Amino acid sequence: MARPGRGDRGLPPPRRLGVRLGARERPADEHRPAGGGSARPPGAPRPRPAPGRPRGPDERPSDRQPDPGLRVPRPPPDPRRGGDRSLDVRDRFRVGRRLQSRLRRRDDGRSARNLLWPCLLRHRGVRLCLRPDPPDRRPVAPGREGPPGRADVPHRERHRPRHHARPGLRPGRLRAVHPRRAPRGRRGVPPRAGDPVPAGSKARHARDEPLRGGLVRDLRLGPRPHRGGGPAPRFPGRADPRKPSRPHCDGSGRSRRARPRGPVRSREGRLLSSAALPPRFEAREVEARWQTEWDRAGAFRGPDRARPPTFSLVLPPPNVTGVLTLGHMLSDTVMDILVRRQRMKGVPTLWVPGLDHAGLATQVEVRRRLQKEGVVFEELPREEALRAIEAWREEHAARIAEQTRAAGFSVDWTRFRYTMDAESARATREVFVRLYRDGLVYRGERMVNWDPKLKTAISDLEVQHAEEEATLLYVRYAWADGSPGGLEVATVRPETIFGDVAVAVHPEDARHAAAVGREVRVPLTDRIVPVLADPAIDPTFGGGALKVTPRNDLVDYEVFQRHPELSMPPDILDDGAHLTGPWVPTAYHGLSVEEARPKATEALEAAGLLVRREPYRHSVARSERSEAPVEPRISTQWFVRMPGLAAPVVDAVRRGEIRIHPSRWERTFFRWMESIQDWCISRQVLWGHRIPAYFCRACGKPTVSVDPPARCEHCGGRDLLEDPDVLDTWFTSWLWPFLALGWPERTADLDRYYPTSVLVTGRDIMFFWVARMMMSGYYFTGQRPFSDVCFHGMLRDEEGRRMSKHLGNSPDPLDVVRERGADAMRFGLVFPNPTSEDGSFGPTALDGGRNFLTKVWNLGRFALGHLPPGTEPPRRAPSLAPTSSLENRWILSRYRRTAEEVDRALAAYEPTRGASALHAFVRHDLADRYVEIAKDALAGRRGEVLERETRSTLLYVLERTLRLLHPFVPHVTEELWHALPHDGELLTLAPWPDPAEAPTDPGAEVAMEPVLEAVRLLRNLRAEERIPTDLRPPAWIRPAGPEVARVLSSEVATIERLARVRPLVLLEPGAPAPPRSGSRVVPLGECYVERTPASAAETESLEREREKLTRLLEKTRARLGDRGFRDHAPAEVVREAEEKAKELEERIGRIDEHLKESGSSGANA
RNA sequence: GGGCGCGUAGUCUAGUGGUUAUGACGUCACCCUGACACGGUGAAGGCCGCCAGUUCGAAUCUGGCCGCGCCCA
Structure with missing residues (x-):
């Protein structure tokens, strides 16, 4: 895929820049001292502030x-x-060109200084x-601002008493007590014993701890907003006696300056807006309020009358297995950002939430819970077991919904879907039947991955491989004819000797050439088996001879299949991986694999057949769910033929019909797709969709049908038995994009919103889910299920482990939201985590998010304080003459570039880039520079014209910036937006700003x-x-x-x-x-x-x-x-x-x- | 064993051949400055993993090595 070239970045071509610069050039003789008069360039609409301005x-x-x-x-x-x-x-021109190239880089977040x-x-x-x-000679400014008695007291002296009056308290702690926070009249008074103590130091310590546990503790300890009438003071016995006089206590133990309610007057006595914002963003209250407002306005309902083009996406349905992790929050925040931007752009949008029944995973969880209560899940009657699962589902579904709501994700709850609801069941059965009729679902005896603990088959993807220590045994297989010696076979699984049907060597292995065709005696038994030659044998492993145990190893099974002279032995393991069967000596019957292994080793040693043993590190397959070692097992299961389904998908991705972001995952994707194996979809568990197959007791053949058939389609028999197995969860999930829109009915939603626009997910389920959705999409709807796939990194905890509910190392998002606010969490997740890389999340990220919000909040407060009541909403960018004040022209231009960058980043599914651009702009350009510079003008000290111009520039830039920020941090921006002059009902429905509205001004x-x-x-x-x-x-x-x-x-x-x-x-x-x-x-x-x-x-x-x-x-x-x-x-x-x-x-x-x-x-x- | 990716201040991170290597967190110093101490200002801190190669020129391209991670078997 072509990367966007530099030219795509939306910057004007060099020539224009040069020209602009040239046009701005004033004749040299116009150079003049500051404040001097200015010749009016021809055509300039209004003069600069006159030299004799007030x-x-x-x-x-x-x-x-x-x-x-x-x-x-x-x-x-x-x-x-x-x-x-x-x-x-000409030189000017060159500056222009260079500037251009620099500014391009600027879009990558470089600082202006170095730029x-x-x-x-x-x-x-x-x-x-x-x-x-x-x-x-220090100037004592006559008539200086500030309360009398302040400016004329030397700074140092003013504060010294505070530090020295309380020898018992370290200055470091006092430092956090802001004198302005004390009520007026108490300024400069040293804190008293009952005064609140800053919490900062304590919180720091907690922050240093690892995330697990540490975060939660930190969240409790850290400074947090006071919830009206809420928690008791954190330091009992230190209750603040002044509390009643401070309506906006932040609860962190620090006092806030009492802010006079009602009209605020500026220093010059002018009336400022009376709708003053509280000094601090009270996340919990504000967020809940706007979530309710949005709901009430139906802001997130997918429009029923939408016409394409629409923007739609499905929320990857979380498993009911547990609660959501911060990983989900990251994923969902990315989606929310994309959706909210589209909604603001006026595109009809739909975001469908849902829930996955997660068959096996859920059953395992419920089983575990019951076990704690002393109940054995397997012994429960079917009905009761299902009831237990249903209870689990209700509980967790509610929790998951609560988590999703609390974060402010703009999903359409009216279209909520569950993969076990009636429609999903119907669709799943239809799909099975259709694939069966098309010959893509078949029942067959094959080697599958068997979980002996859960006693079910699992798919290849549910198997996890990990390196483990083991002992490699060299076992001598004696010649059957009694001649001395024999073949040395290396194995880590001596207990499977009972299932041996042959010994195999590589056909070109000279050491064993003479052995091929001879026979050996299987140790611990009296069976005689042949020695074969097979190319699959690795001559470098062990002695180059492999024992062939076709029922217990995939490679062995393949060797077996290449040698028709062998016949399949009886099973030596039952479904719980206990030794059994006619070939196993009775002494071993009933032993588990783990028990049998040392016993067999001993027996071999006793028989003198154990040549030697050595430590060996090898990869062991374990079940993802139960963590039991997976036993390869030959078993009859239902399968889906995958290669035929995969081919059109590979084509589509090659053609660019579905784009994968970041594109480097395409290779991995193709590799997997091109070597895809059939998918085992039957599970021997309780929880899931039953397989719509009915076996005839007469002829034993299955009849496959959506509705229970009356008679066998093969022999007409009426005695039918429903297949006891259920389907793999993913057999429903892979239909999700169209299932969620009502398929197989031809619903209006399908017409309007399918194919969906983008799928955002962690790449851990690329194969499980994403690839399979593409296959089902093309097969059942004939269309791509989505046009873009966006993989984001996996969140890791501070020890570098992946966050998962499994490990329990993710804090509950609800706690995070409660303590720091949804917006802080969202920004803390998106800002430091590039979508393409694995990211981390800890207390510091949260703090960063919250601090940024506070910054934005205070910008809003500042602006509000400088807008007279009745100020018009900013409908268009202020038109600034080239002679207008530098800072206004500058900030408009910077805003323009930021808006472009944000737009570009979101269009490229890189929210982190957008967040960075906004962060840099707000903090550095807007707050640190512009506002500081503009203060003079806003205070009216540079004349009325400039004051007006600056006011409208500030308002415009801030209002548009709030819109840009809205998808990232919806609550705080909505609140601020309402406090400022604005057009419209809700920011969430306000138009997305067109960057071109504001001029660039390279000069x-x-x-x-x-x-x-x-x-x-x-x-x-x-x-x-x-x-x-x-x-x-x-x-x-x-x-x-x-x-x-x-x-x-x-x-x-x-x-x-x-x-x-x-x-x-x-x-x-x-x-x-x-x-x-x-x-x-x-x-x-x-x-x-x-x-x-x-x-x-x-x-x-x-x-x-x-x-x-x-x-x-x-x-x-x-x-x-x-x-x-x-x-x-x-x-x-x-x-x-x-x-x-x-x-x-x-x-x-x-x-x-x-x-x-x-x-x-x-x-x- | 195969494949993919990543190694840039204490930590995280930007950076597609010419930059005095970007930003954030943390650290240090000064500071309650009429939006913000959840703040401001300033500073310190980097063999851009190592070794070769390509090139006039390499954090950037190529190869090898080392380390880490992920996926697959």
Whole structure:
């Protein structure tokens, strides 16, 4: 299958990008200081905020109006580069192309920082300088925001008392007590003895434990939302006396800030929305509420009047065997994501839930339960046994339904199906009869896998092989004629000697050539058997001679069949694998295989026939259900002829009619399909669909019929006996896609929703189920049952074992949902687990999910707080002029790319990719960057126009992002969506966003880079210089080129605010570094380091940087010095390397200068 | 025994021939900053399993080896 090429990624072709960029270019003389006026490009609808715009209340002149002397002029052309490259149009074009290729990768989740800097690298380093104010010169902002008495108290002092007033409590614990959480008026008051204690530390410990058990414990211990009136305080005796005053206690023991109910006023006194959201997402309450709402609205009913194309899928019916595991949750979440997206796209969708009776598996479980009560299942009368199973089913079916509902899966419960309901029974019988009439079902005596514990035949797929230790015995078979010696036969199963009919050697084995045709005496018996030659014998195994026990080994059976001179011996094992029969000495009768083995070994030894024994590791077949060693057994069973059924399926997959994702499983699929064996479908158990075959007591032949026949179709006899056996569960399950839609009736649902769209499942049942469904689909409906198969990985616990109900190592999803919420579980499952690989799931994944939801929730709260009542829902993307604020253009463009990526990922059945894209976008772009930048504008400090524009941009992006997130985390998004201005009744029915609605703006994305990079640099410097957080020291940047200067100068205020510096001054290229300033070398350019007294860390990091750059430079130079490289590499690559080398040399040079300075000034200090 | 897949910071993970190797969790440091401490900022942490080969150039392609997993017999 063709992988989507790069061109499919929905990005505009390079030329257009280049043109766009070019069009955005302003004449160089427009470069101006921050806040300066802007010439209006022709056709631009509205002017940018005027230079004389109103100032924010806390704004000082120096905030915005850099000294005219510091205006950033165009640097002189660089003679080495033959002109001012950054203004060269062709160069621009190249940036566009590179940007494009970078942005492509960006879609793979790379960070913006690493994405774009290479485009900027050529501009040379930005110099950043930053100097902390000495304490006495610290600016005390007049009229600063914040409650009086706060801003003027030095930060450190403000908090110190809290740490020192309680010597008995470690600061680490106090840390978690948020002063703002205390009711107003109590800020800064140290916690008292009765105050809640943070739970974090304790929860951490639990989190370190392995998943099994650990998770459950952790879930109980971890911080969790308080359920109104719910659990008692977790620390008895520490009840919080302030509780009544805190309506939104989170129950984790931490107090929350009391939030005033009713209208909220912003700092400026404007009325904000009164529909304030609670400070924390209360998963349990919100999730239950929306699940009810969705049900009430019938949102998940498959439309009855749908016309193709529709989107439909069947839920792989879980076994009633037990409850659902997190593995099911992963699978179901993937399906839910796909379905919900389609539903939002307006496609009629149907998701059919169901339940599988899981015959043998269920019977085993019920048997086990009865055993605990002292009841032997096999001894129960049939009716009673069935009643016991039915009781089990009811109990578990309810539990499974509860689990499915709690997770918020959008299945259509009105179409629920059970594989043992009347319709399913009818369909199963029809299928059997039809296959029988078509000659594809037959009854035959063949070697089958026999489970001696459950006393039933099982299919090849139900057999598990595992390596086990055993002892290999070398047994001498004496010559029958009494001549000395004999043949040495190696075996691990001496107890089957009684069933031997021959000894076989390889025909070309020279050692035994003379033996062929002679006869040997079977040890422990007096039977004489021939020595045969057969090509199946492995001459390298043991002595090269194999004993032939046709009833007890498949290979032996095949050898036997090739030698018609042999006759079939009587059985030596009964159905419980006990020795029996005329060939077995009476001393062994009734012994199990395990008991007989040592006994036979001893006897052989006593008889002097045991030559030697050696330890041996070999593969043992065990029954999947009972774990008993499987005995090959010749038995009469019903079979389905598979090769004929498989052929059309193989064709269909080859033709691409059914696509398998990830496609690498196709090979495995084909291999199995092409060597497929007949399927043994009869089971000697109670629980299942009875085989619709009726044996005539007169002639012994079966009459096969959907309804019980009146007479034998062979002899007309009336005395008929229903076949006591039942059918393999999978004989019903393999019909599921059409069975669930009403087949064999020609129902409307079949017309509308068949073939289904996609099948999502773990690949553990690829052969059991998926392949067989394809076969039945083509055979019975003539159509593919689904167009796409999507295999996901198996969840493993933290010990790497597969999660299964069998091992009991999966937490109950219901517990997970109760403790952390369905959305947290869903995101925690999908986000870290690529569909193609096996994944893991533990408490940390859950935390990640929950934390992300909290982030989204708080974004919603933030936005809500900045929207005046009556704000219109965002009907279309805000149309931003090219002169609009950079951050708005940027976030729209980023949103657009994210939307595209999510769409693409889901269309390719890769929900993890979609989740990653959304996670990265929400956390990094939207929350960490955009919102932080936009705060100024939203507070009205950058003028009304910008405030309005920013508001509508924020609302638009957030609202559309909620829609994109909805399939992943439906509840929290539904709740937030309703709190925000919106059109429509339910988010779950709201339209899926068209990414193209929002414009891409590569120019804004490029321009944003230096801004973000500058912020990062300054913050880094602050940290290195250990400048207290509440200081806003002055800072300087020496921009690298005019382009960077232009961007930076227009965003000075933003950088100042985010980096917490003031004022930020842009220096001219040649200007000297400000005195007593610290600087750093950073990736973007070079960086200067300053020398303050504590500069060891700085010097160290400079040296590290230098080392790194030097290594890189050497590498680059080596490459450039290589003839081969110059001759063979594309010119562009060579040029890039040259530029890079120059770049590096310069940067290293600057670092050296700094190190030198630092050395001298360090000495002075 | 055969087949398939996987080895990338302590852990999980992105990365289809030119990147200063991505992100998350964890770790360390600073920080309650008017959405969010379930938080913010910054930092440290990588012979991209090993060895050959192809190539001007390999985490990426090929072969071998080692380790792990799965499927099949």
